[in-house]
Amino acid sequence: xxxxxxxxxxxxxxxxxxxxxxxxxxxxxxxxxxxxxxxxxxxxxxxxxxxxxxxxxxxx
Amino acid sequence: xxxxxxxxxxxxxxxxxxxxxxxxxxxxxxxxxxxxxxxxxxxxxxxxxxxxxxxxxxxxxxxxxxxxxxxxxxxxxxxxxxxxxxxxxxxxxxxxxxxxxxxxxxxxxxxxxxxxxxxxxxxxxxxxxxxxxxxxxxxxxxxxxxxxxxxxxxxxxxxxxxxxxxxxxxxxxxxxxxxxxxxxxxxxxxxxxxxxxxxxxxxxxxxxxxxxxxxxxxxxxxxxxxxxxxxxxxxxxxxxxxxxxxxxxxxxxxxxxxxxxxxxxxxxxxxxxxxxxxxxxxxxxxxxxxxxxxxxxxxxxxxxxxxxxxxxxxxxxxxxxxxxxxxxxxxxxxxxxxxxxxxxxxxxxxxxxxxxxxxxxxxxxxxxxxxxxxxxxxxxxxxxxxxxxxxxxxxxxxxxxxxxxxxxxxxxxxxxxxxxxxxxxxxxxxxxxxxxxxxxxxxxxxxxxxxxxxxxxxxxxxxxxxxxxxxxxxxxxxxxxxxxxxxxxxxxxxxxxxxxxxxxxxxxxxxxxxxxxxxxxxxxxxxxxxxxxxxxxxxxxxxxxxxxxxxxxxxxxxxxxxxxxxxxxxxxx
Amino acid sequence: xxxxxxxxxxxxxxxxxxxxxxxxxxxxxxxxxxxxxxxxxxxxxxxxxxxxxxxxxxxxxxxxxxxxxxxxxxxxxxxxxxxxxxxxxxxxxxxxxxxxxxxxxxxxxxxxxxxxxxxxxxxxxxxxxxxxxxxxxxxxxxxxxxxxxxxxxxxxxxxxxxxxxxxxxxxxxxxxxxxxxxxxxxxxxxxxxx
Ligand code: HEM
Ligand SMILES: [Cu+2]
Numbered sequence: 001x002x003x004x005x006x007x008x009x010x011x012x013x014x015x016x017x018x019x020x021x022x023x024x025x026x027x028x029x030x031x032x033x034x035x036x037x038x039x040x041x042x043x044x045x046x047x048x049x050x051x052x053x054x055x056x057x058x059x060x
Numbered sequence: 061x062x063x064x065x066x067x068x069x070x071x072x073x074x075x076x077x078x079x080x081x082x083x084x085x086x087x088x089x090x091x092x093x094x095x096x097x098x099x100x101x102x103x104x105x106x107x108x109x110x111x112x113x114x115x116x117x118x119x120x121x122x123x124x125x126x127x128x129x130x131x132x133x134x135x136x137x138x139x140x141x142x143x144x145x146x147x148x149x150x151x152x153x154x155x156x157x158x159x160x161x162x163x164x165x166x167x168x169x170x171x172x173x174x175x176x177x178x179x180x181x182x183x184x185x186x187x188x189x190x191x192x193x194x195x196x197x198x199x200x201x202x203x204x205x206x207x208x209x210x211x212x213x214x215x216x217x218x219x220x221x222x223x224x225x226x227x228x229x230x231x232x233x234x235x236x237x238x239x240x241x242x243x244x245x246x247x248x249x250x251x252x253x254x255x256x257x258x259x260x261x262x263x264x265x266x267x268x269x270x271x272x273x274x275x276x277x278x279x280x281x282x283x284x285x286x287x288x289x290x291x292x293x294x295x296x297x298x299x300x301x302x303x304x305x306x307x308x309x310x311x312x313x314x315x316x317x318x319x320x321x322x323x324x325x326x327x328x329x330x331x332x333x334x335x336x337x338x339x340x341x342x343x344x345x346x347x348x349x350x351x352x353x354x355x356x357x358x359x360x361x362x363x364x365x366x367x368x369x370x371x372x373x374x375x376x377x378x379x380x381x382x383x384x385x386x387x388x389x390x391x392x393x394x395x396x397x398x399x400x401x402x403x404x405x406x407x408x409x410x411x412x413x414x415x416x417x418x419x420x421x422x423x424x425x426x427x428x429x430x431x432x433x434x435x436x437x438x439x440x441x442x443x444x445x446x447x448x449x450x451x452x453x454x455x456x457x458x459x460x461x462x463x464x465x466x467x468x469x470x471x472x473x474x475x476x477x478x479x480x481x482x483x484x485x486x487x488x489x490x491x492x493x494x495x496x497x498x499x500x501x502x503x504x505x506x507x508x509x510x511x512x513x514x515x516x517x518x519x520x521x522x523x524x525x526x527x528x529x530x531x532x533x534x535x536x537x538x539x540x541x542x543x544x545x546x547x548x549x550x551x552x553x554x555x556x557x558x559x560x561x562x563x564x565x566x567x568x569x570x571x572x573x574x575x576x577x578x579x580x581x582x583x584x585x586x587x588x589x590x591x592x593x594x595x596x597x598x599x600x601x602x603x604x605x606x607x608x609x610x611x612x613x614x615x616x617x618x619x620x621x622x623x624x625x626x627x628x629x630x631x632x633x
Numbered sequence: 634x635x636x637x638x639x640x641x642x643x644x645x646x647x648x649x650x651x652x653x654x655x656x657x658x659x660x661x662x663x664x665x666x667x668x669x670x671x672x673x674x675x676x677x678x679x680x681x682x683x684x685x686x687x688x689x690x691x692x693x694x695x696x697x698x699x700x701x702x703x704x705x706x707x708x709x710x711x712x713x714x715x716x717x718x719x720x721x722x723x724x725x726x727x728x729x730x731x732x733x734x735x736x737x738x739x740x741x742x743x744x745x746x747x748x749x750x751x752x753x754x755x756x757x758x759x760x761x762x763x764x765x766x767x768x769x770x771x772x773x774x775x776x777x778x779x780x781x782x783x784x785x786x787x788x789x790x791x792x793x794x795x796x797x798x799x800x801x802x803x804x805x806x807x808x809x810x811x812x813x814x815x816x817x818x819x820x821x822x823x824x825x826x827x
Contacts (some may be wrong), residue, residue, distance in 0.1 A: 020389045022680030023325075026673035027392070030329065031376050033669050034289030037662045042285075045261060046270075048649040053269055182652045250663055258655045262648035288659060292666025296674065300771065309760055309767040311674070317686070317764040319678050326670055 094184035095600055100170030101491070107162035108194065115560055121146040126546075126553035139155045141230065143532045144213025146444070149205070151216030152238070155334070157201070157293045158490050159476040161194065163341040165249065166481060168256050168280045172392035174591035175274050176443035177630070179601045182258045183601030190251040204237035212238035215530075217327055220312035220320045224304040236305045246291050249533050255283035255617055262392070265590065266631075267610035271365075272629065274589045274614040275358065278365055279344030282335045286372050290333040297326030298402050301551045319384055328379035334376040335471070340368055342479035343410050345431045349482050350414050351615045352587045353429035354421030355625050358615040359413050367413075371406045384452045385459050387440030393452045397619025407443050422618075422625075426585075428503035431482035433472045434509050442470030445520070459529065463523025466516045473512060481566070482507070488570075493596040500569040507562030518548040580630050586626045589614045593630050617624035654804035657809045664779070668817055671775060672824050675768045682764065689763040696749060697826040703745045703773040704822050708727040710738035711815035714787075718808060721794065736787050739811070743780050746773065772825055776817060783811045 106370040116134070123130065124138035131137050138146070169187065173180055181187050205211040212234040214223035223239075260273065260281050300311040301323060323453060324575035351358045358364065380388055380396040414436055423429070430629050445467040449455050458464060481504075488496045523529075525542055534541055534549075569626020590610070594602050608630035616627035643786045648655075679687050688694055713718040717731035750770075758766045 010782055019677070019681040020392075022677050023389070024392065026676050027380075029674050030293060030666075030669050031702070034292075035373055035376060037665065038285055038289050040657055041662065045650060045655075046589075047263075049270065052647070052649050183656065250660075254656045254659050257659060261650070261655060262646065262652050264646055266646055285659075288663045289666060291672070292663050292668075293670030294668030296667050298672075299775070300674065303760070303767070303771065307760060309771075309773075310680070310764065311767055316761075317678070317682060319681055322674055322677060325677075326674065420732075588789045 065458050069146060074567060092188070094180070094188050095182045096169045096173050096184070096187065097491075097598060099187050100166050100168075102191050103161045103194070104166035105173060106198070106586070107158050110153050110157040110198070111162070114150050114158055115462070115563070117146045117150040117153065118556065119560060122462055122553040122556050125534075126503045126550040128535050140532050141210060141213060144215075145205075145211040145231075145234075148213050148215050148238075149211060152242065153201075153203045154367065154472070154476060155338075156242060159338045159472070160245070160249060162336050162480050163476065164280060165190070165194070166342060167254050167276070168252065168284070170254055170487070171591060172259055172277055172280065173263070174490075174594055174598060175277050175589050175604055176260055176263060176268060177590040177593075177603070177605065177610065178259070178263035179607065181255050182263055183255050187255050190248045190255070193244055193251070194246035195239045197248060200237055200244060201241035204234045204241060207231070207233035207237055209234055217331070218301070218323075219306065219327075220301060220323050221242075223323075224312050225303060226305070236302055239298055239302050239305070241589065243295060243302075246295060246628055250288060250291065253288045256284045257281055265608050265610045271362065272610055272613045273529075274344075275347035275361070276341065276344030276363060279340040279368060282368050283340040286333045287337045289419060290330045290376065293326045294330035297323055310570075321383070321388070324383050324471075325380075327585075329376075331382065331570075332379040333372075333375045335468075336371055336392070338475050339407070339471070340371070340474040343368070344433050344434065345479045345483045345486070346414060347417075348587075348589070349428045349432035349486050351617060352486075352585050353424045353426055353432070354418050355424075355617045356417055356421035356615075357617055359416040359419075361615065363614065364410060364413050367406045367409050367441050371410075374399060374406065378450075381450055381452070381463055382454070384455045396592065397450060397452040401447060404443055404447050404450070408440070409467050411440055411443075426485075427496070427498055427505060428482045428486035430502065430505050431478055431485065434505070435478045435482060438470060438478060438509075438512070439474040442467060444474075445470060452482070457526075459522065460528060461523040462519040462527045462529055464521035466523055469516050469519070473516075481505075484570075486585070487591075489580035490574065490591055490594075490596050490598070492574045492577075494573055494575075495580050495584065496573040496577060497569050498585075500565055504562055504565040504569065507565060508559055511555040511559035511562070515559065517550045518552040518555075522548050522552075534624050586624075588616055588626055588628050590629055593628065648724050651802065651805075654809075657806045661778070661813045664813060665817070668772075668775070668821070671768075672820065675772060675788055675824065678764055678768065688765045691757075692754060692763055692765070694827045695753075695765075695769065697776060697822075700746075700749065700822060700826055703742050704750075704818060705817050706738050706745070707742040707815055710725050710735045710742065711812055714808060714811055716823055717805070729791055732787070732791050732794055735811075736784065736791055739780065739784055739787065739814075741746070743777060743784065746777060753814070769825060770798050772821055776814070778819055779810075779817075781812050786813060 081415055084494065090102075093099065118130050120135040121143050123135075125130040129137070129278075135142075136440070169181070210232040212218075212223075212229065212231050214229050214235065218235075218239070222228050226235070229235055244317075260277060264273070300309070303309040304311055304313060312317040312318045314320060314322045347358055347364065377399045378396060379394055381400045384393050384396075414432075418433075428519055448466060449458055449467055485496055485501055488494075522545060525545060526540070527545060528540075531537065531540075533547070537580055580596050582595050584596070585592070590608050591598075593608050609632075610629045611632055612627065612629055614629055616629075618625045619627050713731060714735035717728055717735055721727035722732055733813070750773075753769075758769070760767055760770045786807045790799055790804055
């Protein structure tokens, strides 16, 4: 194994900004992504079902 | 709706499939059924059987801790390798093969169609496939125990490099098989989760609005959504780890340019939401039981619901509290400390709402109610000690000690057992058409709760004195032993054995009541939700008198205008 | 005890969002998270590697320009499929030919990727040769597995369509899954190839 590669470990470079910056950005993205997607789906659903409930009320 | 393909035959109006007779053949009826109740039972009994496996593992390694080097009855001498494999088996089985199947899959499958008033899941065959995958995952797990080199011993968190390199873990076959089993189990729950969410959204009884859905159903739904949104990165990590184990890649190996801490991120990104995945259904069970036996409306239904959603959202932002001392950026540790402390607010709030529900109610201390009350009390201890650990400064000292073990057992035991016992004693009459014996139920209750505290309070004390969670035999480290520590370990182990012994009471009571118990009517607890409209036990198709219509919310107890103190959801006036 | 009032012939709830649609969407969300996990792992590992080691000296760089063609083919395939869907809804007789064209474009994408893999392997970029190689084969391979599965399903949908037996639920599922495969690719392309 190439000795240089040993230094590629991200933990050993944890103090280095380029590694922790990437970690931070990815953390933000990966945390917001599921919430955004699920939130979008739920929002769409609630909107649709409000419409449905309203229509049912009107029919009464 | 014209979308009824073969798989979606049960959608919309496509329910005529229920017209024909269900298969009578024993195998077809109990192993090849698409009926949600049968699948729920399959999950329930499989999960409980796995609890025996997990319970046996903890018995064996706790005996080793209390009496190092002894020959444990039923196992023999616990070697260091055995010890690691037993701890791993205990942790992963209890979380992935007991809590998840029982709380989410069994209760979800059994209760969702009954409580929302429909006859089956939307995708019944997907449901059957889900159970089959789950069963397959268990087969693979058992294969890993008997594989060459023995079962995997890298802890349920499976950190590399220990988990990735056969040179270190010495289980060249056990480690990948374990990982495969976990992945299969996730696939099973993914299918189940899709089914749950779709069914609740689309098959509710007419008239059941969003805020008429019983709390336990909401909780299962929110938990399923959290599970499905968080499991992807872990599966990605699992594939990478699997490649490291079997193909020699170096994703997590610094020697090959990889990053071992990356696994921890991917694992805990799922791992922390996972604890709320199991917590929320348990909270839902408690809501049902507490309202029924306090004869009171749930205090602040909407608040509980929004709180649960809030917990679900916040639950995605706390995972790095498991890695405070894993070499992460200290600035990140600060942020995660704050979010961790924040999340205990909604969790505590749910407990307080239940206490407020009790206030002024006419409380009946039946066995399910005792379990539900115990859940609130014991879980609060777990939540409060979580705050200690969430403060990153304190966690530097507490991390990987028995304090952490005690913390998460004070959360996890109430969830996976106390709440489950509440659920089983509460819905037993519905499931089997008979009552469980109350007196033996209470014996079992006290025989579980008292030893439970005697196991884990000593572990708190040990952890606070620095007892490390991964040490197999402290006689090798006499300088780390303080006076009295071994006594505490022995106390915890004896309490554990007592607790396990008392579970026999439950098993006997369960099976005897199933066949001999007093016959139960459709609505033995005088509760409001729709499952009590169906006969006990519900037949195929659930509601032989026609599917119910819903007129009001699930918790209308002791309404001033009514003579009876309950008001079923399906009664028009 | 009051007489329990049940509705003898219950009107069923009209699904707010059809079940097949909702189920597929949730599944796709889980899948997106899977790729998000892979891509974030790749980004973090790459950022942590020392300058000059990504790609490793002596190893081929990824053929970003040549892959641009594949990318265009795949995006085109998605667009054509959408067009085919519109035609199908209008019950046009040529709808299934358009769908087949979308399938062909998708298959061409997978085939060209295969050619690229063979070339890279022969130049010494393997799963084990470097972190870049590991991530490349893992992520692009993961995408390829999804693409192949989607192609099988799409072919099935095409056969049903040609016979006039296609149900909208199934077609919706296939389309959603294919759009997921199509739209995931540019992200992978941008992150992994450059
Ligand atoms: C009030 C909310 C909670 C807070 C603030 C909290 C906080 C924490 C913290 C900071 C740790 C890391 C300790 C360390 O490893 O040094 C931890 C570990 C753990 N917590 Fe919690 N927790 C909470 C609720 C829960 C719940 C509801 C569960 C449910 C099952 C749970 C299960 C666990 C588990 C399993 C671990 C240890 C994992 C391991 O290292 O093996 N926690 N908790
Ligand atoms: Cu946590």
